Amino acid sequence: MSSQFKLLQERRFLPFFLTQFLGAFNDNFYKNALVVLVTFQAARLTDLSPGVLVNIAAGLFILPFFLFSATAGQFADKFEKSRLIRFTKLLEIAIMVLATVAFALSSVKLMLATLFLMGTQSAIFGPVKYAILPQVLDETELVGGNALVESGTFVAILLGTLVGGLLIVVPAGSVWVSAGVVATALLGYLASRSIPPVAAADPAMKVAWNPFVQTWQMVGFARENRTVFLSILGISWFWFYGAVFLSQFPGFASEVLGGDEKAVTLLLAVFSVGIAIGSLLCERLSGKHVEIGLVPFGSIGLTVFGLDLWWASSALEAGAAMRPLSELLAEPVTWRILFDLVMIALCGGFYIVPLYALVQSRSAPSHRSRIIAANNILNAAFMVVAAAMGAGLLAAGASVQQLFLITALLNAVVAIYIYTLVPEFLLRFIVWLLVHTVYRLRVQGMEHVPEEGGAVIVANHVSFVDALIIMAASRRPVRFVMDHRIFRWPILSFVFRTSRAIPIASAKEDPAMMERAFDEVARALEAGELVGIFPEGRITDSGELYPFRPGIARIVERTPVPVVPLALRGLWGSFFSRKDGPAMSRPFRRGAFNRIELVAAAPVPPAAVTPEGLQEQVAALRGERR
Template identity: 70%
Template sequence: MTTQFRLMNERRFLPFFVTQFLGAFNDNVYKNALVVLITFQAARYTTVSPGVLVNLAAGLFILPFFLFSATSGQLADKYEKSWLIRLTKLFEIAVMGIAVVAFAVDSLALMLATLFLMGAQSSIFGPVKYALLPVHLQEDELVGGNALVGSGTFVAILLGTIGGGVLIALPDGAAWVSAAVVTIAVLGYVASRGIPHAPAADPQLAVNWNPLTETVRNLRFVRENRDVFVGVLGISWFWFYGALFLAQFPGYAKDVLGGDEYAVTLLLAVFSVGIGVGSLACERLSGRRLEVGLVPFGSIGLTLFALDLWWASPAPAASGVPLALGALLGSAGTWRVLFDLLMIGAFGGFFIVPLYTLVQSRSEPGHRSRVIAGNNILNALFMVVAAGMGAGLLAAGLTVAELLMVGALLNAAVAVALCAAMPEFARRFRAWLRPSLRSR
């Protein structure tokens, strides 16, 4: 059994893995249930269009990362980490209690407020989540640990997205969603009780409650170490690229493939499985150590398979009855599209796992959580820019497939820029390709 899977048998990792998995799962059960409810029943609540409401919901979930990440990074450095995680899980239970009330009184405003509070809870959990791994894992376990967390997160997103959509569509769907989110939150807290003690990095830290000045300070911490700064920019680019692709899945499934709602789920599933497989393969490919040579390798795949996805995309489907999933899978062209998406996900895993490991291992331990908080702020900013760019280019007349092609070309440019900013990426990539040169 490889190092990363042995970790699943150990108390220093398994309770944390289950805790973060259930957190990501719960976020997406609630978010997608709310999106489906808004999409199909918005007229019950407001005259605002469903499209505007869905984008408002996405913004409300991301906004707390700008508002609270800086403070969260300080708290994660100041306090013992397992205690802080349990506190955030109790907060999650309280937030899900508000969700129950929101569904019970059928208040859209309260549902959206709950979504904002979920984003706040996630923004608190983020810095302590990634700062905990270097405390409990050895250096040769960090790649595998990050791979498990990364793959687990995308599987949780997939399952939560499917689960939320299925539950809200049932008779009395709001009641089912209410029961599910509270149960998952409670299970997450129970799992967090098993996380071992993780000492505070800087217990004497005086917390600055001003989010603006502390955000500037967090970003200064990020820039303090050039390697870490380049790593954070690479991670943020990955979330830009991923957000750009994920946002196009509904339009691609409907307008390009001519499929129905199940086709959207199929695209998300294949993409998520690809990231999971790629992430888990990183430990073996890297020799159980930080191997930044995988970053340019991942970039190459992200570009080439996205370009092939553009090339392989059929002409926009004629409007009419959407194809059932079986009919869609009967087309050879669909399988090429799915293969491209699988490989984009896999190479995304090769790209992102070494970058997270780089940031964790080369950050100053005394302010590692604040570096990760700065990373989360930039991630959120990049995702917002990706949404704006995607909407703008589509409005300008680009097709969904052409937008994906633009993303692929931008990724190639970013890969060159990352290698220029940190030559170690290219040097280690050449060494990784030639095993005789792998030794440092």
């Protein structure tokens, strides 16, 4: 995991990380100080009830995301990003000075106006925050960079919430909070001055100021790419899910656990740390590239541990007498609840980081910031709906535990719906499970596979899962040409159909199918896709390579593209190979977690492609390890 932390030593990332960390800290520092102040001193400051004030504060902070995200997305695409970030930090300093005046005057109206302006500043910073990462990080660093940003954000939220709540209640608390928020804003500006220049994506764009028209247009940009748009909906659903849980922590701690404010702090701390750990684990689990196979894994965990949280907490009596934290921690059920919260948050990290990286990597660079602005708008909308659902269900007599149950079940419904619309998520999940349970995969030389444009990859054929292993290692989708009988196998059929594999038969068996397959290969290569074939035409039953058939020469002659030789090592003798008899007939033939390798060589120009030459290269890459 050290590689993602190395980004913290580099100027292209560290100043930006500190800037966004301090910004998230300051938002929650001021917001929670204000909430605590109006909760406990509302009678001195205003005629409104504390509950009404808290809800007004929450609404005023989120309202700017609806009003200004569209304009902010345009700014982030039009202007050089480091200058835009410095502008937002100067704006933050001015807002925090205004907050100091509000505290000095004990003016609730001015405090709320300041909170609205803080939401505006966050809405402006939001699109540039995520759009800058693909421009300063390599593709292999994108997951790690997003993981650091997400983990840092949640830790900053936790620290800001704690510090704001603690400082405002000490003697002269408003003075300490005023000094703290201004100092934090100044530190954020100083950090932003070290962010290197990042080119504008579309400097010639004319800013349109109508937020409603622009919001609709930005959602339209996002919908141009189906996978990106559904990923945005998935991200928004995560914020819905998280908003339900986080908003219920005070009530859950007091009414269900029977704890005091320290119990609320513990729940928030456990959740924030869990998100941070899950986010940071993503880079290792994804092999340093955008691995959307983690998303179904995360969504399953959100449902399973959400249901267990309901199950565990249902055994507790509602309205339990308030107890100190030490007594709560002496109860086994409390540790089970804390474990569920850690796992919910950890799975949330698995879920959210790949989705953010996917949106960044697959959005058109010219309007990436506007797509992220659309994401922020939808996030805010989903959080508002979450608040409305929570308030409505609780008002109708539902318990906090039942609210958790409903949210966990809704998560399962949403997940099934999204994965039905985009089977690529489930496909990558199946592939990810394979190479992280049955096998331990080591990859060398996959940088030789072209990042874009038509190309063919060829490999030795050792087992029934060769295609899945290559798919797991490839950053690009691969359309494999495969025997039509394997194409129809249960379970594997789902994988191959979803990956748009091309079934083929021999000329003797079905000449029409063979010709259709060659035609489809040509169309795929002309469209710039990556096609994979096993030129032996069969899975080896001896461990040695069979002669490469002439089909590869025919493919390249018709559509001249580079051919990348690959070699699979270590699969011979595994459960899915044909060593000593039929495949999949002897479970645990070699035990679990077999170490295998995939090695790639430099592309062969189309003019130099011959079946014999490719076979020699693949044999040399494989070496003695079958």
